[in-house]
Amino acid sequence: MGTKKQAEKSKKMWIKILAVIACVFFAVVMVLSSMGSSWIASFATVKPGDVAVVDYTLRDAQGTPIMTSNQQLYTQLTSQGSGLLYSKPLTITANQSFGTKIYPIAFYTSSSGWSSQNQFALLSTEYNTISSGIVGMKANSQKTISLVDASPQPTFWSNDKLALNGMNSSSLQAGEFIYLAMNQTDSSAQSYVRIGEVTNKTADGVTIDISYPSIDVTIDSINAASS
Numbered sequence: 001m002g003t004k005k006q007a008e009k010s011k012k013m014w015i016k017i018l019a020v021i022a023c024v025f026f027a028v029v030m031v032l033s034s035m036g037s038s039w040i041a042s043f044a045t046v047k048p049g050d051v052a053v054v055d056y057t058l059r060d061a062q063g064t065p066i067m068t069s070n071q072q073l074y075t076q077l078t079s080q081g082s083g084l085l086y087s088k089p090l091t092i093t094a095n096q097s098f099g100t101k102i103y104p105i106a107f108y109t110s111s112s113g114w115s116s117q118n119q120f121a122l123l124s125t126e127y128n129t130i131s132s133g134i135v136g137m138k139a140n141s142q143k144t145i146s147l148v149d150a151s152p153q154p155t156f157w158s159n160d161k162l163a164l165n166g167m168n169s170s171s172l173q174a175g176e177f178i179y180l181a182m183n184q185t186d187s188s189a190q191s192y193v194r195i196g197e198v199t200n201k202t203a204d205g206v207t208i209d210i211s212y213p214s215i216d217v218t219i220d221s222i223n224a225a226s227s
Helices: 002-035 071-078 124-133 159-164
Strands: 051-059 065-068 085-087 090-093 102-108 119-123 142-146 155-158 177-183 191-202 205-209 214-223
Touching: 065 071, 090 124, 102 124, 102 191, 119 124, 124 142, 124 214, 155 159, 159 205
Parallel strands: 065 085, 119 191
Antiparallel strands: 051 065, 051 090, 051 214, 085 102, 102 119, 142 214, 155 205, 177 191, 191 205
């Protein structure tokens, strides 16, 4: 008789356990259903050919932000007198090379807003490095990508070259940031902005560095390439 009661007790216990498991399973299913496919997307990684929306902050050799899509950072630094440029997040096809010399990025300034003239010059070599660097990243993941090998080296600008570009070496000082114009081709009328730093000054001219050695990126979303 005792054995029978023990068996019934064990059976009731297992029924309770299975009921709890069923309730938990149902709750999990309900939560996942309410999330749609977003929970699946959280496990996805950027693959070659995928289109990723990327938040970023482009930095110079000293780590100073040059341009960003982070509105909070832009507001904070511009309130402190920074000349930081602001743009929308980048839409990048992963592991895909950009065909022309310059990848233009529209940017905002407090004085001219989103003017059609406000176009920043991201070099294709830099774009390509970012494009390959985001492969393997997940949504909301962050990474600093080195652009050292993709950016141009500092160049010497003679007084004559400065004059041809509407500048005078006497008004320039080492450590000063200046806006430079770049073109896709020599015959192109459209010019794009590149910010350079005067790193050295002599009687014959100045050395200008237009390189940006690193970029901080955050993956906002991933759109898988169509098969």
